[in-house]
Amino acid sequence: MQLTDTYGRTIKSLRISITNRCNLKCIYCHREGEIRHTNNEMSIDTIANIVKASRKFGVNKVKFSGGEPLMRNDFERIIKALPELKDISATTNGTSLAQRAHDLARSGLNRINISLPSLTPEKYRKVTGGDVNIVFDGIDAAVASGLIPVKLNMVLMKGLNADEIPAMMDFIKKYDGKVILQLIELMNFQQTARYQVNIDEVEKFLEKRADGIEERSMHRRRKYHIDGIEVELVRPIDNSHFCANCNRLRVTSDGKLKPCLLRNDNLVDVNNKEPVEIEELMKLAMEKREPFYKDAML
């Protein structure tokens, strides 16, 4: 039995936000589409029950996000409470990884994405309010702990960091393929339209240098092989293909199934529910699930 919506899209992965709290202040942050901030964080049991329910429908990939997931001191225990899965990953700002990467890997985390909008201390501070050197230590710790491939998430901003793409490509070379660069088109959640990059130009820049190009069906992401490194390009905006192959169901930090990043009028509450109830509510969420950008599906 699978979870398939009325547009024929089958859920293969969960993206679970486990907190709204964060120790950085990224100027572009979309907060996983959560507009209401709540301190009502899901318990370990609720998180495990949601994953157990989704296993019944063949879902075997989970990604944790936030806020900053490592703000939760029980993150290692959350991972340990999960049923057997093919892939458990997280996206983090990397500021606590130097201390926790080893324990996270031992708890069962398979791999990690680390936000790195700039390599330059001043620019990094301007964009996030934090210290980039701490993140460099976190990247090293993640690689040493085997949380690989480590993906470095760079949200592109004109006039701020877009000129750093070549430097980023150089930076990951030293990790011998264990670190991948993920370039992400900025989504305008925080009145950041002035930073919007022409993503077609970025695509051309990568195409020119690529020895090989692959395309994943999920969100139609392109992966470029360039001089022994891998660079992925994520184009979420006005991209009907982004939605057409979306196989992800989101969960908010206060325990609501969220069928789409860009909508908040179709949430389904599963907080403090048992797996059997959650299974039924997942079917309900499927009825409410529709692509935000529909053109390619009509």
Ligand code: SAM
């Ligand atoms: N604090 C964690 C982190 O930094 O990865 C998890 C939360 S963050 C919202 C999750 C991911 O969303 C990060 O990879 C970040 O780069 C991406 N992101 C945040 N705001 C974005 C935006 N406006 N457009 C595109 N991607 C964004």
